[in-house]
Amino acid sequence: MATNENSLVALSDAMAEAVEKVGAATVTVDARRRFPASGILYSNDLVLTADHVVEREEDIQIFLPAGGEATASIAGRDPGSDLALLRLSRSASQTAEMSQVDPRVGQLVLAVARPTAEGIQASLGIISAIGGPIRTGRGVRLERYISTDAVPYPGFSGGPLIDASGRVIGMNTSGLTRGASIAIPVSQVRLAVESLLQHGKIRRGYLGVRSQPVELPVNGMEALGRAQTSGLLIVGIEPDGPASASGLMVGDILVGIDGDPISDHDELLSRLSGSLVGAQTQVEILRGGKPVSVPVTVGERS
Amino acid sequence: MELLTNLAHAFQEVGEKVQSSLVVVQGHRHGAGAGMIWRKDGMILTNAHVVNHRSPLVYLSDGRKYTARVLAHEPEIDMALLKIEADDLPAMSCAKKGSVKVGQFVFAVGHPWGQKGYITKGIVSALTSAQTRNSDRQLPIIRTDAALAPGNSGGPLVNAAGEAIGINTMIVGGDQGVAISVEVADEFVRRALEKAGVSEKTV
Numbered sequence: 001m002a003t004n005e006n007s008l009v010a011l012s013d014a015m016a017e018a019v020e021k022v023g024a025a026t027v028t029v030d031a032r033r034r035f036p037a038s039g040i041l042y043s044n045d046l047v048l049t050a051d052h053v054v055e056r057e058e059d060i061q062i063f064l065p066a067g068g069e070a071t072a073s074i075a076g077r078d079p080g081s082d083l084a085l086l087r088l089s090r091s092a093s094q095t096a097e098m099s100q101v102d103p104r105v106g107q108l109v110l111a112v113a114r115p116t117a118e119g120i121q122a123s124l125g126i127i128s129a130i131g132g133p134i135r136t137g138r139g140v141r142l143e144r145y146i147s148t149d150a151v152p153y154p155g156f157s158g159g160p161l162i163d164a165s166g167r168v169i170g171m172n173t174s175g176l177t178r179g180a181s182i183a184i185p186v187s188q189v190r191l192a193v194e195s196l197l198q199h200g201k202i203r204r205g206y207l208g209v210r211s212q213p214v215e216l217p218v219n220g221m222e223a224l225g226r227a228q229t230s231g232l233l234i235v236g237i238e239p240d241g242p243a244s245a246s247g248l249m250v251g252d253i254l255v256g257i258d259g260d261p262i263s264d265h266d267e268l269l270s271r272l273s274g275s276l277v278g279a280q281t282q283v284e285i286l287r288g289g290k291p292v293s294v295p296v297t298v299g300e301r302s
Numbered sequence: 303m304e305l306l307t308n309l310a311h312a313f314q315e316v317g318e319k320v321q322s323s324l325v326v327v328q329g330h331r332h333g334a335g336a337g338m339i340w341r342k343d344g345m346i347l348t349n350a351h352v353v354n355h356r357s358p359l360v361y362l363s364d365g366r367k368y369t370a371r372v373l374a375h376e377p378e379i380d381m382a383l384l385k386i387e388a389d390d391l392p393a394m395s396c397a398k399k400g401s402v403k404v405g406q407f408v409f410a411v412g413h414p415w416g417q418k419g420y421i422t423k424g425i426v427s428a429l430t431s432a433q434t435r436n437s438d439r440q441l442p443i444i445r446t447d448a449a450l451a452p453g454n455s456g457g458p459l460v461n462a463a464g465e466a467i468g469i470n471t472m473i474v475g476g477d478q479g480v481a482i483s484v485e486v487a488d489e490f491v492r493r494a495l496e497k498a499g500v501s502e503k504t505v
Contacts, residue, residue, distance in 0.1 A: 007305070008312035012407035012462035015425065019405030110405060110425075121428040122405045123447050151447045153427065153478065 018166035023120035025096035028063035038113040038159030044091040049158035051077050051084040052175035076196030080140030082175045085196045098186050099167040108164050111172050115155020125150030136176045141269045145182045146170045152181030205272035205298040208241020209234050213264050220286045230263045231255040246296040256284030316464040317421045320411050323394040326361040329353035336412035336457030338394045346384040348456035350377045374494030378437050383494045396484050397465040410448040412457030424448025442483040444468045450479035
């Protein structure tokens with residue numbers, strides 16, 4: 001009996017320690033009129049937080065875990081993925097330790113926050129699901145997200161979701177999915193941060209076409225010579241857009257871009273990012289049942 | 303797998319231990335609240351708002367029923383101390399002062415919506431203070447994500463070792479569960495016993 005009680009006490013203390021550990025790298029982000037939110041010390045002078053809690057560009061105050069405060073400026077932000085990177089006016093001593101392991105459904109997790117100067121706060125749950133890709137309410141494709149039953153209290157957005165060892169597995173936010181809180185996995189955060197630091201935003205490409213998914217005609221499939229059953233039928237072309245300039249026409253069926261097959265909108269959205277933005281690439285279409293390669297300069301979505 | 307089984311048994315054991323110190327307090331014609339055995343000689347701690355009657359009824363977990371005397375009643379901190387004529391009762395043990403930390407496991411025991419001896423689990427979400435009704439006084443409170451409902455009032459919030467860290471209460475609102483720190487109860491009981499001229503027995 002004593003062993004069982006000891007293991008529960010040990011678990012309980014371990015959770016409090018994990019909270020304390022990440023707490024040393026969890027800050028208060030005061031960048032809006034109503035109650036402040038939380039942020040994660042990503043590096044000595046960079047705070048990761050949720051874009052939707054940053055409602056002003058001036059007078060952003062960060063309250064540090066050890067006490068004391070610093071002002072911050074926006075280093076980069078992306079409303080589409082609800083991520084923002086703030087640069088501190090002075091260095092912080094502690095940074096958050098990120099998990100190097102993939103999250104798993106069923107793992108014990110803690111959502112940690114510091115919405116007030118009163119101290120760290122936490123909420124317990126498990127990883128209920130690892131989902132994605134989904135299209136967010138902001139029209140952006142979210143590759144992966146973590147769903148948990150840890151209760152998201154006010155001010156928890158921008159704070160870390162940690163595993164039992166106190167390492168960060170994601171950033172909590174309630175701004176992306178209506179009425180629910182999810183965590184953006186560290187793997188996604190890392191990719192976004194690269195772009196945010198380089199360009200101050202995340203560059204998203206666009207072609208300027210209206211399209212709908214269709215099943216490929218039999219002769220088209222044969223002509224393509226690969227096992228692809230669907231593509232995107234172009235039903236409208238934006239005047240003065242990249243597609244219009246390239247000679248793509250209504251009736252063409254998009255089946256590939258930059259050497260990769262495309263079967264639906266999500267795949268297209270996913271490919272139109274990163275290095276392809278602003279670059280010239282080959283768009284593969286079926287025109288009259290025959291495969292044609294059209295060079296297109298991918299535009300950048302503003 | 304074994305770790306998880308051990309933990310599951312630990313949950314069970316803490317639950318059973320705490321339930322034996324839990325009582326039902328019927329201080330109103332309608333509805334009852336929770337309370338805990340504070341001392342083995344029949345001192346019962348509960349919320350002030352649970353007790354309206356001069357002689358509330360107290361039911362122990364083994365079914366025994368007593369008519370209690372109200373020794374002290376402080377609505378300002380929502381606490382009341384009752385006395386029943388019984389002895390050798392399983393009293394609640396209290397956590398050491400300063401041992402409560404954010405992130406620790408907690409269990410709330412009470413009678414939410416009339417379900418007797420109901421246990422919910424959660425963690426300490428925050429350690430903060432709140433202003434009580436009708437006064438400027440700030441009380442140290444524990445916020446938890448353990449589900450609390452009407453009927454939990456007066457019952458204990460316990461840690462992983464089954465020691466009381468707070469008294470569940472509904473006097474502070476919000477969607478978070480709130481418990482008044484057990485240190486407030488300690489002080490309240492001491493004051494009440496001094497006033498009643500009952501000296502603390504050294505056990």
